[in-house]
Amino acid sequence: MxxxxxxxxxxxxxxxxxxxxxxxxxxxxxxxxxxxxxxxxxxxxxxxxxxxxxxxxxxxxxxxxxxxxxxxxxxxxxxxxxxxxxxxxxxxxxxxxxxxxxxxxxxxxxxxxxxxxxxxxxxxxxxxxxxxxxxxxxxxxxxxxxPQLRKLPPGQNAVPFHVGDGRLGFDTYDTATQAMASHHVSVEDGRGTFRSIPFRYxxxxxxxxxxxxxxxxxxxxxxxxxxxxxxxxxxxxxxxxxxxxx
Structure with missing residues (x-):
């Protein structure tokens, strides 16, 4: 696959x-x-x-x-x-x-x-x-x-795009390579799942x-x-x- x-x-x-x-x-x-x-x-x-x-x-x-x-x-x-x-x-x-x-x-x-x-x-x-x-x-x-790099203070590489009950989403950036990833955390019935997808900004x-x-x-x-x-x-x-x- x-x-x-x-x-x-x-x-x-x-x-x-x-x-x-x-x-x-x-x-x-x-x-x-x-x-x-x-x-x-x-x-x-x-x-x-x-x-x-x-x-x-x-x-x-x-x-x-x-x-x-x-x-x-x-x-x-x-x-x-x-x-x-x-x-x-x-x-x-x-x-x-x-x-x-x-x-x-x-x-x-x-x-x-x-x-x-x-x-x-x-x-x-x-x-x-x-x-x-x-x-x-x-x-x-x-x-x-x-790319939302203006939201990154020195020393930080993550920008949240969704914060809510049962779900958290945030992007991470590598400014040296333009590599980026979107991370998704979900909690349902007390159980958590995590998914990460790579991108290039x-x-x-x-x-x-x-x-x-x-x-x-x-x-x-x-x-x-x-x-x-x-x-x-x-x-x-x-x-x-x-x-x-x-």
């Missing part, structure tokens, strides 16, 4: 939609699908890390032909079992290198998924892979957090350079899917790179 399939294997896939319920609401999804449908136009869309179909299914329901790449077979099975799942093609594989037939007018990575690639080389390979899939004039969209300017290495250029960058301005205080960004039409 691959590492990512292990991190997002059957036990995680079974509870993934429930654990990320806020991301499945119409309020959260409509701006995402609006932008991607606009960029897709009459063309096809490629989702890298398609998961259980949170974005792919409503995008396909808009009439966009969607194909997904997903390393976790367990997550892909959840997608296929949902209403409309048969409309989304899925290829099992590493989205930094896996090729699928045809070309696409838009490719996208949402919800910090670019950070599942835990080396800079793999992230660079991902941009090159996307560029190879895009038709001339096509776009690549990435939604990802801005990446800066906006670093992503722009990866895009240039793949022959793409930054077209837009916003703080969120509603296209709010991106500033030095933004905690995430939605960036759009374009493959030259010529």
């Amino acid at each position: 691959s590492d990512i399939d292990g991190y997002f294997g059957e036990s995680v896939a079974a509870m993934y939609d429930e654990s990320a319920a806020a991301m499945f609401t119409a309020e959260a999804l409509e701006p995402v699908v609006d932008l991607l449908a606009e960029l897709a136009g009459q063309g096809r869309a490629l989702e890298l890390g398609v998961g259980t179909g949170r974005v792919a299914l409503p995008l396909a329901a808009r009439g966009v032909e969607v194909h997904g790449i997903e390393l976790s077979a367990a997550m892909a099975e959840r997608l296929r079992a949902k209403p409309g799942g048969e409309a989304v093609g899925v290829t099992i594989g590493d989205f930094s290198t896996t090729r699928v037939p045809g070309s696409f007018s838009v490719a996208y990575l949402v919800f910090n998924t670019i950070m599942n690639l835990t080396t800079q080389d793999a992230q660079v390979d991902c941009f090159r892979n996307v560029a190879d899939h895009l038709e001339p004039g096509g776009t690549f969209v990435v939604e990802v957090m801005v 990446v800066w906006p300017a670093e992503l722009d350079l990866m895009a240039r290495l793949a022959g793409m250029r930054l077209r837009d960058r916003w703080a969120d899917w509603k296209r709010a301005p991106f500033t030095g205080d933004s905690e995430s960004h939605v960036s759009v790179w374009e493959k030259p039409a010529d």
Whole structure:
């Protein structure tokens, strides 16, 4: 079993939609699908890390032909079992290198998924892979957090992102290597469980350079899917790179 399939294997896939319920609401999804449908136009869309179909299914329901790449077979099975799942093609594989037939007018990575690639080389390979899939004039969209290093006082390497009854979540950072991990502690009926997932955090300017290495250029960058301005205080960004039409 691959590492990512292990991190997002059957036990995680079974509870993934429930654990990320806020991301499945119409309020959260409509701006995402609006932008991607606009960029897709009459063309096809490629989702890298398609998961259980949170974005792919409503995008396909808009009439966009969607194909997904997903390393976790367990997550892909959840997608296929949902209403409309048969409309989304899925290829099992590493989205930094896996090729699928045809070309696409838009490719996208949402919800910090670019950070599942835990080396800079793999992230660079991902941009090159996307560029190879895009038709001339096509776009690549990435939604990802801005590393929260400003929250780290000297000598500290952890930032909590959830503290509540029965659940604790915190991120750890290695500023020398850009290695990062999200740690999840849950307590139910007096019994605790712990899960840790590795990531590699990446800066906006670093992503722009990866895009240039793949022959793409930054077209837009916003703080969120509603296209709010991106500033030095933004905690995430939605960036759009374009493959030259010529």
